[in-house]
Amino acid sequence: MKIVHATSEFYPYVKTGGLADAVASLTGTLAESGHEVSVFLPGYRAVLEHKDAAQAERKLRLKIEMGDQFLSGDVRVFSPRKNLKIYLVCREEFFDRRNPYGNGERDYEDNADRFIFFCKGVVETLRLADLSADVVHSHDWQGALLPLLLRDAERRHNVTLAVKTVFTIHNIAYQGLFPRSTFARTNLPEDLNNMDGLEYYEQTNLLKGGILFADRVTTVSPQYAREIQTPEFGNGLDGVVQTREHDIIGLLNGVDMAVWNPAVDALLPARYSAANLAGKQLCRVELLKRCGFAVNFKGPIFGMVCRFAEQKGLDHLLANQDFFLTQDCRLVVLGAGEKRLEVELGSLAAKAPHKIVLSAAHDEAMSHLIEAGSDFFLMPSLFEPCGLNQMYSQVYGTIPVVSRVGGLIDTVSDADERPTIGTGLMGEPTAEGLRDALERALRLFADAPRMAAVQRRGMAKDFGWKTAAAGYEQLYRESL
Ligand code: ADP
Ligand code: GLC
DSSP, X not given: OEEEEEOSOXXXXXXXXXXXXXXXXXXXXXXXXXXXXXXXXXXXXXXXXXXXXXXXXXXXXXXXXXXTEEEEEEEEEEEEETTEEEEEEEOHHHHOSSSSSBOSSSBOTTHHHXXXXXXXXHHHHHHHTTOOEEEEEXXXXXXXXXXXXXXXXXXXXXXXXXXXXXXXXXOTTOOOEEEGGGHHHHTOOGGGSSTTTTEETTEEEHXXXXXXXXXXXXXXXXXXXXXXXXXXXXXXXXHHHHTTTTXXXXXXXXXXXXXXXXXXXXXXXXXXXXXXXXXXXXXXXXXXXXXXXXXXXXXXXXXXEEEESXXXXXXXXXXXXXXXXXXXXXXXXXXXXXXXXXXXXXXXXXXXXXXXXXXXXXXXXXXXXXXXXXXXXXXXXXXXXXXXXHHHHHHTTXXXXXXSSHHHHHHOOBTTTSTTTOOBEEEOSXXXXXXXXXXXXXXXXXXXXXXXXXXXXXXXXXXXXXXXXXXXXXXXXXXX
């Protein structure tokens, strides 16, 4: 099949979270199975500076209609592997910046224009480069207008650009909600500027466009597919999602075993597998060293790596600070994002620097070391569409301590509740739920044979992308 993806992140070129990993491994797996895959990505500075993009060729010039203006840009293309082409939709004014979405304090003010331009650039390239596709698959609010813009361009130019459009919701909390005046920048017919279209309480909601108008809608776990149809997790769009209840499917992400695999992980000081865990011990010592902790510490190490956003349950972690201050354990947190959380976690670490460390950065190598060197990995998320780190943890023999929400429910089972199959510990998504799971973690750690059994079961699970990609392939093939 000819498969086109449009995404705002793609590992290893640009990443703020799991979207980058998920799209890169899905498209890589599809390319490996022989499909002809094209991935569109904004031409961010980080991507253009990556060595793979050095051989990028200028494919075409763009003149994109945005309201009553025309904005220019160009499209560059390179191929990092067989069957995979990366198309960069470039316009310096929009994408030659340090970060993809904002300056850390707040989002860029022109984000609506940036990503409407991106989606229109994709459509124009499909049209002008004659790239007619079997499937055009876009992701999250940044790609949400693509199905609509594509069908609109087909009507205007009387051409077929895609047989089928697919839209994936990786996180319904981010909706691309902008002032009503944004609608004019889409140049879509005015009859979409109402509550059956993009309008949402007097604003323009881009995510809503993807949910309503893609031929098929997916999200990243079966549990989250159900959750987003409820007021508790729908972030105000549960009613909109319900209108697609027959067209929405939850397909679980997987683990890219070329990147996240302790047997081959080049970012670790030592490699290991379930058959020989000696390397995990070396990773532990290196982690203790890197954190400035005593390297002969024998108790449990708790690790956490995440975007600093409310979603990740860092407030519940902070509410349990007495646990980390009083118990004989270590805590290492790596992350970046909301300043408030950085400051509060920083002051927690300052209270006990010999046992708690905060690394406020985006650090790929450190994220691998934490997965490998910790005993427990914390994900007390308030909601979690899929979550990748709880899967990485199991692969790395590190026991996930997670809350009972979303994809965490689909990928972890509790070792106390299900003694013969459990691979982690689960609590309610509250401070008390986390406390209960943390206390059970200490008991599990004190029981070495049981701890080893839980760890081995996690390492034996197959989270490879093959299964996940097969789900998408089937969806692409199903007739509409
Ligand atoms: P989300 O997409 O909601 O952020 P996921 O669990 O799906 O959550 O994916 C998070 C990804 O981002 C993982 O690969 C994780 O290791 C990575 N990550 C998050 N924060 C950092 C950081 N500060 N440094 C390096 N990697 C990070
Ligand atoms: C989102 C979600 C996360 C998911 C990732 C990749 O960022 O927050 O749960 O794993 O997308 O699909």
